[in-house]
Amino acid sequence: MLEANKRRNSARWMLALALGLRQGETLGPRWSDVDLDNEYLKLRRNRLRPRYEHGCPEASPCGRKAGYCPSKVQVRRETKNTKSRAGRRAVPLPGPLVAMLRAHRETHARERKAAGDLWAESDYVFTKPLGGPLSPNTDYHDWKRLLDDAGVRNGRLHDARHTAATVLMLLGVPARVIDQIMGWEPGTSASMRARYLHVPDAMLKDVARKIAEAIWGTPETPAVDENQDNEG
Numbered sequence: 001m002l003e004a005n006k007r008r009n010s011a012r013w014m015l016a017l018a019l020g021l022r023q024g025e026t027l028g029p030r031w032s033d034v035d036l037d038n039e040y041l042k043l044r045r046n047r048l049r050p051r052y053e054h055g056c057p058e059a060s061p062c063g064r065k066a067g068y069c070p071s072k073v074q075v076r077r078e079t080k081n082t083k084s085r086a087g088r089r090a091v092p093l094p095g096p097l098v099a100m101l102r103a104h105r106e107t108h109a110r111e112r113k114a115a116g117d118l119w120a121e122s123d124y125v126f127t128k129p130l131g132g133p134l135s136p137n138t139d140y141h142d143w144k145r146l147l148d149d150a151g152v153r154n155g156r157l158h159d160a161r162h163t164a165a166t167v168l169m170l171l172g173v174p175a176r177v178i179d180q181i182m183g184w185e186p187g188t189s190a191s192m193r194a195r196y197l198h199v200p201d202a203m204l205k206d207v208a209r210k211i212a213e214a215i216w217g218t219p220e221t222p223a224v225d226e227n228q229d230n231e232g
Helices: 010-019 022-025 095-118 136-150 159-170 175-182 187-194 199-214 228-231
Strands: 040-043 045-047 079-081 087-090 131-133
Touching: 010 022, 010 095, 010 136, 010 159, 022 045, 022 136, 087 175, 095 131, 159 175, 175 187
Parallel strands: none
Antiparallel strands: 040 087, 045 079
């Protein structure tokens, strides 16, 4: 968390770790989707990975992949509305995350003012230093650098979603609430929980202890042999 706080878009990483949002869900929201007064975030659209085609003349091709073409043309829209009802949801924002987003919004305002005419207005919550939507590819490499700087083992960006789901379980959050936060469909939520929720050994042992107490009763304190105490 300390390393995440050092980053320009620090709130972006805490959204992933605290609420398990998918990459597209984190990069897609605009400020109009964020209600800091009532402390919730509306998720309605996903940020898509860009797709490009060559823009160079066929007579003199650049010889590079389309994404590296100097005259590349983007052929995929930036965002797509969430199709499923479970995906279109409101998630609660913890108090510290609300504070981070307020600070982030103030930073955004300062950056916009400093950039002047160079600022690319987009209203996205997380943007490039000069505005405009943040690239999923750039975001992915920022995640890798974050793990490296924090001294954490290499992992997928999606692993943060697994971590968040497990933490919600450990906190005793009801299953149906976990389903809403994670955006799981009712018909598939049980199987998704099985895939995402990693039960720690300590929790399994605690369950075993509770079962033992429920069936066999609370273990009695071993009797003390008074004669043994008087020996010597």
